[in-house]
Amino acid sequence: MKTQIRPLRAAILTGLFSAVIAMPAPLIAAPNPCAPKVNPCAAKNPCAAKNPCAANPCAAGNRIDPTLVTRPKGTKPYKGNHKELAKEGEKLWNSAKLSGPGTISCASCHTGGAMFQSSFAKPYPHQVQMAVDNAGMKSITLEEMVQFCMVKPMQTKPFAWDSRELAALTAYAADVQKTFKPGKATANPCVANPCAAKNPCGAKNPCAAR
Ligand code: HEC
Incomplete structure:
Protein backbone atom coordinates (compact mmCIF):
# COMPACT_ATOMS: atom_id res chain seq x y z
CA MET A 1 0.00 0.00 0.00
CA LYS A 2 2.57 2.50 1.16
CA THR A 3 4.82 1.90 -1.79
CA GLN A 4 1.92 2.71 -4.10
CA ILE A 5 1.05 5.91 -2.29
CA ARG A 6 4.62 7.18 -2.31
CA PRO A 7 4.98 7.66 -6.06
CA LEU A 8 1.62 9.39 -6.12
CA ARG A 9 2.66 11.73 -3.34
CA ALA A 10 5.99 12.32 -5.04
CA ALA A 11 4.13 13.13 -8.24
CA ILE A 12 1.89 15.58 -6.41
CA LEU A 13 4.83 17.25 -4.71
CA THR A 14 6.74 17.49 -7.97
CA GLY A 15 3.61 18.81 -9.62
CA LEU A 16 3.11 21.40 -6.92
CA PHE A 17 6.73 22.39 -7.07
CA SER A 18 6.80 22.93 -10.83
CA ALA A 19 3.39 24.58 -10.77
CA VAL A 20 4.67 27.01 -8.18
CA ILE A 21 7.74 27.76 -10.26
CA ALA A 22 5.69 28.28 -13.39
CA MET A 23 3.10 30.51 -11.75
CA PRO A 24 3.20 34.27 -11.99
CA ALA A 25 3.88 35.81 -8.58
CA PRO A 26 0.30 36.74 -7.51
CA LEU A 27 -0.87 33.18 -7.98
CA ILE A 28 1.85 31.52 -5.96
CA ALA A 29 -0.23 31.58 -2.82
CA ALA A 30 -3.02 29.53 -4.38
CA PRO A 31 -1.80 27.04 -6.98
CA ASN A 32 -4.62 25.81 -9.16
CA PRO A 33 -5.67 22.51 -7.54
CA CYS A 34 -7.10 21.36 -10.84
CA ALA A 35 -3.94 21.75 -12.87
CA PRO A 36 -3.17 18.33 -14.38
CA LYS A 37 0.06 17.92 -12.48
CA VAL A 38 -1.51 18.83 -9.16
CA ASN A 39 -4.81 17.03 -9.53
CA PRO A 40 -4.30 13.82 -7.56
CA CYS A 41 -7.22 12.31 -9.48
CA ALA A 42 -5.44 12.68 -12.77
CA ALA A 43 -3.22 9.79 -11.72
CA LYS A 44 -4.37 6.26 -12.33
CA ASN A 45 -7.34 5.00 -10.34
CA PRO A 46 -5.56 3.02 -7.60
CA CYS A 47 -8.41 0.49 -7.60
CA ALA A 48 -8.30 -0.34 -11.28
CA ALA A 49 -5.58 -2.95 -11.17
CA LYS A 50 -6.78 -4.61 -8.01
CA ASN A 51 -10.40 -5.22 -8.94
CA PRO A 52 -10.81 -8.90 -7.96
CA CYS A 53 -13.92 -9.08 -10.11
CA ALA A 54 -12.20 -8.14 -13.36
CA ALA A 55 -12.39 -11.72 -14.56
CA ASN A 56 -15.64 -12.43 -12.81
CA PRO A 57 -16.49 -16.13 -13.11
CA CYS A 58 -19.95 -15.33 -11.74
CA ALA A 59 -20.84 -12.78 -14.36
CA ALA A 60 -23.99 -13.48 -16.27
CA GLY A 61 -23.92 -13.83 -20.01
CA ASN A 62 -21.60 -16.80 -19.82
CA ARG A 63 -24.14 -19.41 -20.86
CA ILE A 64 -23.58 -23.04 -20.05
CA ASP A 65 -25.18 -26.05 -21.70
CA ALA A 185 -26.46 -15.07 3.13
CA THR A 186 -24.04 -12.59 1.73
CA ALA A 187 -24.57 -10.93 -1.57
CA ASN A 188 -22.44 -11.96 -4.50
CA PRO A 189 -19.37 -9.76 -3.89
CA CYS A 190 -18.73 -9.59 -7.59
CA VAL A 191 -21.97 -7.79 -8.32
CA ALA A 192 -20.85 -4.58 -6.72
CA ASN A 193 -17.26 -3.70 -7.48
CA PRO A 194 -15.79 -3.26 -3.99
CA CYS A 195 -13.48 -0.61 -5.33
CA ALA A 196 -16.25 1.56 -6.73
CA ALA A 197 -17.29 3.02 -3.39
CA LYS A 198 -13.79 3.68 -2.18
CA ASN A 199 -12.46 5.28 -5.34
CA PRO A 200 -11.37 8.65 -3.97
CA CYS A 201 -11.56 10.06 -7.46
CA GLY A 202 -15.08 8.90 -8.20
CA ALA A 203 -18.12 10.98 -7.47
CA LYS A 204 -16.70 14.05 -5.84
CA ASN A 205 -13.80 14.96 -8.04
CA PRO A 206 -13.78 18.73 -7.56
CA CYS A 207 -11.86 19.06 -10.77
CA ALA A 208 -14.27 17.19 -12.98
CA ALA A 209 -15.73 19.27 -15.76
CA ARG A 210 -19.22 20.50 -15.04
C1 HEC B 1 -16.37 -18.27 -7.94
C2 HEC B 1 -17.34 -18.55 -6.90
C3 HEC B 1 -17.91 -19.94 -6.72
C4 HEC B 1 -17.22 -21.13 -6.61
C5 HEC B 1 -15.72 -21.35 -6.72
C6 HEC B 1 -18.21 -22.14 -6.34
N1 HEC B 1 -19.45 -21.59 -6.31
FE1 HEC B 1 -21.17 -22.55 -5.81
N2 HEC B 1 -22.21 -20.85 -6.19
C7 HEC B 1 -21.67 -19.64 -6.59
C8 HEC B 1 -22.73 -18.74 -6.94
C9 HEC B 1 -22.56 -17.30 -7.47
C10 HEC B 1 -23.93 -19.45 -6.72
C11 HEC B 1 -25.35 -19.02 -7.06
C12 HEC B 1 -26.08 -18.26 -6.06
C13 HEC B 1 -27.48 -18.02 -6.58
O1 HEC B 1 -27.66 -17.67 -7.75
O2 HEC B 1 -28.41 -18.21 -5.80
C14 HEC B 1 -23.56 -20.77 -6.22
C15 HEC B 1 -24.48 -21.73 -5.84
C16 HEC B 1 -24.16 -22.97 -5.31
C17 HEC B 1 -25.10 -23.93 -4.79
C18 HEC B 1 -26.62 -23.77 -4.76
C19 HEC B 1 -27.19 -22.88 -3.72
C20 HEC B 1 -28.70 -22.91 -3.73
O3 HEC B 1 -29.29 -21.84 -3.61
O4 HEC B 1 -29.29 -24.01 -3.84
C21 HEC B 1 -24.38 -25.02 -4.39
C22 HEC B 1 -24.90 -26.29 -3.76
C23 HEC B 1 -22.98 -24.73 -4.68
N3 HEC B 1 -22.88 -23.49 -5.21
C24 HEC B 1 -21.95 -25.61 -4.46
C25 HEC B 1 -20.64 -25.38 -4.90
C26 HEC B 1 -19.62 -26.40 -4.92
C27 HEC B 1 -19.79 -27.84 -4.47
C28 HEC B 1 -18.49 -25.81 -5.41
C29 HEC B 1 -17.16 -26.45 -5.69
C30 HEC B 1 -17.16 -27.56 -6.62
C31 HEC B 1 -18.82 -24.41 -5.68
N4 HEC B 1 -20.13 -24.20 -5.38
C32 HEC B 1 -17.92 -23.48 -6.16
C33 HEC B 1 -20.34 -19.33 -6.65
C34 HEC B 1 -19.31 -20.25 -6.56
Missing part, protein backbone atom coordinates in the same frame (compact mmCIF):
# COMPACT_ATOMS: atom_id res chain seq x y z
CA PRO A 66 -27.88 -27.42 -19.34
CA THR A 67 -27.29 -30.99 -20.57
CA LEU A 68 -23.78 -30.83 -19.05
CA VAL A 69 -25.24 -30.44 -15.58
CA THR A 70 -28.47 -32.46 -15.83
CA ARG A 71 -28.30 -36.09 -14.66
CA PRO A 72 -28.72 -38.21 -17.81
CA LYS A 73 -31.68 -40.61 -17.80
CA GLY A 74 -30.78 -44.15 -16.76
CA THR A 75 -27.66 -43.17 -14.78
CA LYS A 76 -27.37 -43.75 -11.03
CA PRO A 77 -25.41 -41.92 -8.36
CA TYR A 78 -22.60 -43.70 -6.50
CA LYS A 79 -23.99 -45.11 -3.26
CA GLY A 80 -22.02 -45.17 -0.03
CA ASN A 81 -22.01 -44.34 3.66
CA HIS A 82 -23.05 -40.69 4.09
CA LYS A 83 -20.55 -39.90 6.84
CA GLU A 84 -17.59 -41.31 4.93
CA LEU A 85 -18.62 -39.60 1.73
CA ALA A 86 -19.13 -36.26 3.50
CA LYS A 87 -15.65 -36.53 5.02
CA GLU A 88 -14.12 -37.04 1.59
CA GLY A 89 -16.38 -34.32 0.23
CA GLU A 90 -15.04 -31.83 2.76
CA LYS A 91 -11.50 -32.39 1.42
CA LEU A 92 -12.70 -31.88 -2.15
CA TRP A 93 -14.63 -28.75 -1.07
CA ASN A 94 -11.37 -27.23 0.15
CA SER A 95 -9.22 -28.34 -2.76
CA ALA A 96 -8.18 -25.80 -5.38
CA LYS A 97 -6.95 -28.69 -7.53
CA LEU A 98 -10.55 -29.33 -8.55
CA SER A 99 -10.83 -26.06 -10.43
CA GLY A 100 -9.73 -25.50 -14.02
CA PRO A 101 -7.18 -22.79 -13.17
CA GLY A 102 -6.12 -24.71 -10.00
CA THR A 103 -6.51 -21.58 -7.91
CA ILE A 104 -10.02 -21.63 -6.45
CA SER A 105 -11.99 -24.13 -4.42
CA CYS A 106 -15.65 -24.37 -3.44
CA ALA A 107 -14.54 -22.93 -0.10
CA SER A 108 -13.08 -19.83 -1.79
CA CYS A 109 -16.61 -18.69 -2.57
CA HIS A 110 -18.83 -20.47 -0.05
CA THR A 111 -17.07 -20.30 3.33
CA GLY A 112 -19.42 -19.02 6.01
CA GLY A 113 -22.39 -19.34 3.66
CA ALA A 114 -20.99 -16.75 1.27
CA MET A 115 -22.64 -16.47 -2.17
CA PHE A 116 -25.52 -18.71 -1.16
CA GLN A 117 -28.83 -16.96 -1.53
CA SER A 118 -31.91 -17.77 0.55
CA SER A 119 -32.83 -20.52 -1.97
CA PHE A 120 -30.10 -22.69 -0.42
CA ALA A 121 -32.22 -23.14 2.71
CA LYS A 122 -35.05 -24.77 0.73
CA PRO A 123 -35.30 -28.51 0.09
CA TYR A 124 -34.05 -29.67 -3.33
CA PRO A 125 -34.94 -29.57 -6.14
CA HIS A 126 -35.50 -25.83 -6.18
CA GLN A 127 -34.79 -22.74 -8.24
CA VAL A 128 -31.31 -21.22 -8.11
CA GLN A 129 -30.94 -17.85 -9.78
CA MET A 130 -27.58 -18.59 -11.41
CA ALA A 131 -28.95 -21.79 -12.99
CA VAL A 132 -31.88 -19.82 -14.39
CA ASP A 133 -29.65 -17.02 -15.66
CA ASN A 134 -26.92 -19.14 -17.21
CA ALA A 135 -28.64 -22.35 -18.29
CA GLY A 136 -32.35 -21.57 -18.30
CA MET A 137 -32.92 -24.30 -15.67
CA LYS A 138 -36.03 -23.54 -13.65
CA SER A 139 -35.31 -26.20 -11.04
CA ILE A 140 -32.12 -28.01 -10.03
CA THR A 141 -31.02 -30.77 -7.64
CA LEU A 142 -28.14 -30.49 -5.18
CA GLU A 143 -25.82 -32.78 -7.14
CA GLU A 144 -26.65 -30.92 -10.34
CA MET A 145 -25.78 -27.70 -8.52
CA VAL A 146 -22.40 -29.23 -7.59
CA GLN A 147 -21.88 -30.01 -11.29
CA PHE A 148 -23.05 -26.53 -12.22
CA CYS A 149 -20.45 -24.90 -9.95
CA MET A 150 -17.78 -27.24 -11.37
CA VAL A 151 -18.56 -26.09 -14.91
CA LYS A 152 -19.20 -22.41 -14.29
CA PRO A 153 -17.33 -20.85 -11.37
CA MET A 154 -14.74 -23.66 -11.11
CA GLN A 155 -14.25 -23.50 -14.91
CA THR A 156 -13.74 -27.22 -15.45
CA LYS A 157 -15.54 -30.42 -16.46
CA PRO A 158 -18.43 -31.92 -14.52
CA PHE A 159 -17.74 -35.16 -12.58
CA ALA A 160 -18.80 -38.51 -14.04
CA TRP A 161 -22.40 -39.05 -12.89
CA ASP A 162 -21.57 -42.36 -11.14
CA SER A 163 -18.35 -41.06 -9.56
CA ARG A 164 -17.52 -41.30 -5.87
CA GLU A 165 -16.31 -37.66 -6.00
CA LEU A 166 -19.71 -36.34 -7.08
CA ALA A 167 -21.42 -38.35 -4.34
CA ALA A 168 -18.85 -37.15 -1.79
CA LEU A 169 -19.13 -33.47 -2.65
CA THR A 170 -22.93 -33.71 -2.76
CA ALA A 171 -22.97 -35.38 0.69
CA TYR A 172 -20.77 -32.64 2.14
CA ALA A 173 -22.82 -29.88 0.46
CA ALA A 174 -25.93 -31.41 2.08
CA ASP A 175 -24.24 -31.09 5.49
CA VAL A 176 -23.30 -27.49 4.73
CA GLN A 177 -26.93 -26.83 3.78
CA LYS A 178 -28.11 -28.09 7.19
CA THR A 179 -26.15 -25.42 9.02
CA PHE A 180 -27.02 -22.64 6.56
CA LYS A 181 -29.04 -19.71 7.84
CA PRO A 182 -30.59 -17.62 5.06
CA GLY A 183 -30.29 -14.40 7.04
CA LYS A 184 -26.54 -14.76 6.90
Whole structure:
Protein backbone atom coordinates (compact mmCIF):
# COMPACT_ATOMS: atom_id res chain seq x y z
CA MET A 1 0.00 0.00 0.00
CA LYS A 2 2.57 2.50 1.16
CA THR A 3 4.82 1.90 -1.79
CA GLN A 4 1.92 2.71 -4.10
CA ILE A 5 1.05 5.91 -2.29
CA ARG A 6 4.62 7.18 -2.31
CA PRO A 7 4.98 7.66 -6.06
CA LEU A 8 1.62 9.39 -6.12
CA ARG A 9 2.66 11.73 -3.34
CA ALA A 10 5.99 12.32 -5.04
CA ALA A 11 4.13 13.13 -8.24
CA ILE A 12 1.89 15.58 -6.41
CA LEU A 13 4.83 17.25 -4.71
CA THR A 14 6.74 17.49 -7.97
CA GLY A 15 3.61 18.81 -9.62
CA LEU A 16 3.11 21.40 -6.92
CA PHE A 17 6.73 22.39 -7.07
CA SER A 18 6.80 22.93 -10.83
CA ALA A 19 3.39 24.58 -10.77
CA VAL A 20 4.67 27.01 -8.18
CA ILE A 21 7.74 27.76 -10.26
CA ALA A 22 5.69 28.28 -13.39
CA MET A 23 3.10 30.51 -11.75
CA PRO A 24 3.20 34.27 -11.99
CA ALA A 25 3.88 35.81 -8.58
CA PRO A 26 0.30 36.74 -7.51
CA LEU A 27 -0.87 33.18 -7.98
CA ILE A 28 1.85 31.52 -5.96
CA ALA A 29 -0.23 31.58 -2.82
CA ALA A 30 -3.02 29.53 -4.38
CA PRO A 31 -1.80 27.04 -6.98
CA ASN A 32 -4.62 25.81 -9.16
CA PRO A 33 -5.67 22.51 -7.54
CA CYS A 34 -7.10 21.36 -10.84
CA ALA A 35 -3.94 21.75 -12.87
CA PRO A 36 -3.17 18.33 -14.38
CA LYS A 37 0.06 17.92 -12.48
CA VAL A 38 -1.51 18.83 -9.16
CA ASN A 39 -4.81 17.03 -9.53
CA PRO A 40 -4.30 13.82 -7.56
CA CYS A 41 -7.22 12.31 -9.48
CA ALA A 42 -5.44 12.68 -12.77
CA ALA A 43 -3.22 9.79 -11.72
CA LYS A 44 -4.37 6.26 -12.33
CA ASN A 45 -7.34 5.00 -10.34
CA PRO A 46 -5.56 3.02 -7.60
CA CYS A 47 -8.41 0.49 -7.60
CA ALA A 48 -8.30 -0.34 -11.28
CA ALA A 49 -5.58 -2.95 -11.17
CA LYS A 50 -6.78 -4.61 -8.01
CA ASN A 51 -10.40 -5.22 -8.94
CA PRO A 52 -10.81 -8.90 -7.96
CA CYS A 53 -13.92 -9.08 -10.11
CA ALA A 54 -12.20 -8.14 -13.36
CA ALA A 55 -12.39 -11.72 -14.56
CA ASN A 56 -15.64 -12.43 -12.81
CA PRO A 57 -16.49 -16.13 -13.11
CA CYS A 58 -19.95 -15.33 -11.74
CA ALA A 59 -20.84 -12.78 -14.36
CA ALA A 60 -23.99 -13.48 -16.27
CA GLY A 61 -23.92 -13.83 -20.01
CA ASN A 62 -21.60 -16.80 -19.82
CA ARG A 63 -24.14 -19.41 -20.86
CA ILE A 64 -23.58 -23.04 -20.05
CA ASP A 65 -25.18 -26.05 -21.70
CA PRO A 66 -27.88 -27.42 -19.34
CA THR A 67 -27.29 -30.99 -20.57
CA LEU A 68 -23.78 -30.83 -19.05
CA VAL A 69 -25.24 -30.44 -15.58
CA THR A 70 -28.47 -32.46 -15.83
CA ARG A 71 -28.30 -36.09 -14.66
CA PRO A 72 -28.72 -38.21 -17.81
CA LYS A 73 -31.68 -40.61 -17.80
CA GLY A 74 -30.78 -44.15 -16.76
CA THR A 75 -27.66 -43.17 -14.78
CA LYS A 76 -27.37 -43.75 -11.03
CA PRO A 77 -25.41 -41.92 -8.36
CA TYR A 78 -22.60 -43.70 -6.50
CA LYS A 79 -23.99 -45.11 -3.26
CA GLY A 80 -22.02 -45.17 -0.03
CA ASN A 81 -22.01 -44.34 3.66
CA HIS A 82 -23.05 -40.69 4.09
CA LYS A 83 -20.55 -39.90 6.84
CA GLU A 84 -17.59 -41.31 4.93
CA LEU A 85 -18.62 -39.60 1.73
CA ALA A 86 -19.13 -36.26 3.50
CA LYS A 87 -15.65 -36.53 5.02
CA GLU A 88 -14.12 -37.04 1.59
CA GLY A 89 -16.38 -34.32 0.23
CA GLU A 90 -15.04 -31.83 2.76
CA LYS A 91 -11.50 -32.39 1.42
CA LEU A 92 -12.70 -31.88 -2.15
CA TRP A 93 -14.63 -28.75 -1.07
CA ASN A 94 -11.37 -27.23 0.15
CA SER A 95 -9.22 -28.34 -2.76
CA ALA A 96 -8.18 -25.80 -5.38
CA LYS A 97 -6.95 -28.69 -7.53
CA LEU A 98 -10.55 -29.33 -8.55
CA SER A 99 -10.83 -26.06 -10.43
CA GLY A 100 -9.73 -25.50 -14.02
CA PRO A 101 -7.18 -22.79 -13.17
CA GLY A 102 -6.12 -24.71 -10.00
CA THR A 103 -6.51 -21.58 -7.91
CA ILE A 104 -10.02 -21.63 -6.45
CA SER A 105 -11.99 -24.13 -4.42
CA CYS A 106 -15.65 -24.37 -3.44
CA ALA A 107 -14.54 -22.93 -0.10
CA SER A 108 -13.08 -19.83 -1.79
CA CYS A 109 -16.61 -18.69 -2.57
CA HIS A 110 -18.83 -20.47 -0.05
CA THR A 111 -17.07 -20.30 3.33
CA GLY A 112 -19.42 -19.02 6.01
CA GLY A 113 -22.39 -19.34 3.66
CA ALA A 114 -20.99 -16.75 1.27
CA MET A 115 -22.64 -16.47 -2.17
CA PHE A 116 -25.52 -18.71 -1.16
CA GLN A 117 -28.83 -16.96 -1.53
CA SER A 118 -31.91 -17.77 0.55
CA SER A 119 -32.83 -20.52 -1.97
CA PHE A 120 -30.10 -22.69 -0.42
CA ALA A 121 -32.22 -23.14 2.71
CA LYS A 122 -35.05 -24.77 0.73
CA PRO A 123 -35.30 -28.51 0.09
CA TYR A 124 -34.05 -29.67 -3.33
CA PRO A 125 -34.94 -29.57 -6.14
CA HIS A 126 -35.50 -25.83 -6.18
CA GLN A 127 -34.79 -22.74 -8.24
CA VAL A 128 -31.31 -21.22 -8.11
CA GLN A 129 -30.94 -17.85 -9.78
CA MET A 130 -27.58 -18.59 -11.41
CA ALA A 131 -28.95 -21.79 -12.99
CA VAL A 132 -31.88 -19.82 -14.39
CA ASP A 133 -29.65 -17.02 -15.66
CA ASN A 134 -26.92 -19.14 -17.21
CA ALA A 135 -28.64 -22.35 -18.29
CA GLY A 136 -32.35 -21.57 -18.30
CA MET A 137 -32.92 -24.30 -15.67
CA LYS A 138 -36.03 -23.54 -13.65
CA SER A 139 -35.31 -26.20 -11.04
CA ILE A 140 -32.12 -28.01 -10.03
CA THR A 141 -31.02 -30.77 -7.64
CA LEU A 142 -28.14 -30.49 -5.18
CA GLU A 143 -25.82 -32.78 -7.14
CA GLU A 144 -26.65 -30.92 -10.34
CA MET A 145 -25.78 -27.70 -8.52
CA VAL A 146 -22.40 -29.23 -7.59
CA GLN A 147 -21.88 -30.01 -11.29
CA PHE A 148 -23.05 -26.53 -12.22
CA CYS A 149 -20.45 -24.90 -9.95
CA MET A 150 -17.78 -27.24 -11.37
CA VAL A 151 -18.56 -26.09 -14.91
CA LYS A 152 -19.20 -22.41 -14.29
CA PRO A 153 -17.33 -20.85 -11.37
CA MET A 154 -14.74 -23.66 -11.11
CA GLN A 155 -14.25 -23.50 -14.91
CA THR A 156 -13.74 -27.22 -15.45
CA LYS A 157 -15.54 -30.42 -16.46
CA PRO A 158 -18.43 -31.92 -14.52
CA PHE A 159 -17.74 -35.16 -12.58
CA ALA A 160 -18.80 -38.51 -14.04
CA TRP A 161 -22.40 -39.05 -12.89
CA ASP A 162 -21.57 -42.36 -11.14
CA SER A 163 -18.35 -41.06 -9.56
CA ARG A 164 -17.52 -41.30 -5.87
CA GLU A 165 -16.31 -37.66 -6.00
CA LEU A 166 -19.71 -36.34 -7.08
CA ALA A 167 -21.42 -38.35 -4.34
CA ALA A 168 -18.85 -37.15 -1.79
CA LEU A 169 -19.13 -33.47 -2.65
CA THR A 170 -22.93 -33.71 -2.76
CA ALA A 171 -22.97 -35.38 0.69
CA TYR A 172 -20.77 -32.64 2.14
CA ALA A 173 -22.82 -29.88 0.46
CA ALA A 174 -25.93 -31.41 2.08
CA ASP A 175 -24.24 -31.09 5.49
CA VAL A 176 -23.30 -27.49 4.73
CA GLN A 177 -26.93 -26.83 3.78
CA LYS A 178 -28.11 -28.09 7.19
CA THR A 179 -26.15 -25.42 9.02
CA PHE A 180 -27.02 -22.64 6.56
CA LYS A 181 -29.04 -19.71 7.84
CA PRO A 182 -30.59 -17.62 5.06
CA GLY A 183 -30.29 -14.40 7.04
CA LYS A 184 -26.54 -14.76 6.90
CA ALA A 185 -26.46 -15.07 3.13
CA THR A 186 -24.04 -12.59 1.73
CA ALA A 187 -24.57 -10.93 -1.57
CA ASN A 188 -22.44 -11.96 -4.50
CA PRO A 189 -19.37 -9.76 -3.89
CA CYS A 190 -18.73 -9.59 -7.59
CA VAL A 191 -21.97 -7.79 -8.32
CA ALA A 192 -20.85 -4.58 -6.72
CA ASN A 193 -17.26 -3.70 -7.48
CA PRO A 194 -15.79 -3.26 -3.99
CA CYS A 195 -13.48 -0.61 -5.33
CA ALA A 196 -16.25 1.56 -6.73
CA ALA A 197 -17.29 3.02 -3.39
CA LYS A 198 -13.79 3.68 -2.18
CA ASN A 199 -12.46 5.28 -5.34
CA PRO A 200 -11.37 8.65 -3.97
CA CYS A 201 -11.56 10.06 -7.46
CA GLY A 202 -15.08 8.90 -8.20
CA ALA A 203 -18.12 10.98 -7.47
CA LYS A 204 -16.70 14.05 -5.84
CA ASN A 205 -13.80 14.96 -8.04
CA PRO A 206 -13.78 18.73 -7.56
CA CYS A 207 -11.86 19.06 -10.77
CA ALA A 208 -14.27 17.19 -12.98
CA ALA A 209 -15.73 19.27 -15.76
CA ARG A 210 -19.22 20.50 -15.04
C1 HEC B 1 -16.37 -18.27 -7.94
C2 HEC B 1 -17.34 -18.55 -6.90
C3 HEC B 1 -17.91 -19.94 -6.72
C4 HEC B 1 -17.22 -21.13 -6.61
C5 HEC B 1 -15.72 -21.35 -6.72
C6 HEC B 1 -18.21 -22.14 -6.34
N1 HEC B 1 -19.45 -21.59 -6.31
FE1 HEC B 1 -21.17 -22.55 -5.81
N2 HEC B 1 -22.21 -20.85 -6.19
C7 HEC B 1 -21.67 -19.64 -6.59
C8 HEC B 1 -22.73 -18.74 -6.94
C9 HEC B 1 -22.56 -17.30 -7.47
C10 HEC B 1 -23.93 -19.45 -6.72
C11 HEC B 1 -25.35 -19.02 -7.06
C12 HEC B 1 -26.08 -18.26 -6.06
C13 HEC B 1 -27.48 -18.02 -6.58
O1 HEC B 1 -27.66 -17.67 -7.75
O2 HEC B 1 -28.41 -18.21 -5.80
C14 HEC B 1 -23.56 -20.77 -6.22
C15 HEC B 1 -24.48 -21.73 -5.84
C16 HEC B 1 -24.16 -22.97 -5.31
C17 HEC B 1 -25.10 -23.93 -4.79
C18 HEC B 1 -26.62 -23.77 -4.76
C19 HEC B 1 -27.19 -22.88 -3.72
C20 HEC B 1 -28.70 -22.91 -3.73
O3 HEC B 1 -29.29 -21.84 -3.61
O4 HEC B 1 -29.29 -24.01 -3.84
C21 HEC B 1 -24.38 -25.02 -4.39
C22 HEC B 1 -24.90 -26.29 -3.76
C23 HEC B 1 -22.98 -24.73 -4.68
N3 HEC B 1 -22.88 -23.49 -5.21
C24 HEC B 1 -21.95 -25.61 -4.46
C25 HEC B 1 -20.64 -25.38 -4.90
C26 HEC B 1 -19.62 -26.40 -4.92
C27 HEC B 1 -19.79 -27.84 -4.47
C28 HEC B 1 -18.49 -25.81 -5.41
C29 HEC B 1 -17.16 -26.45 -5.69
C30 HEC B 1 -17.16 -27.56 -6.62
C31 HEC B 1 -18.82 -24.41 -5.68
N4 HEC B 1 -20.13 -24.20 -5.38
C32 HEC B 1 -17.92 -23.48 -6.16
C33 HEC B 1 -20.34 -19.33 -6.65
C34 HEC B 1 -19.31 -20.25 -6.56
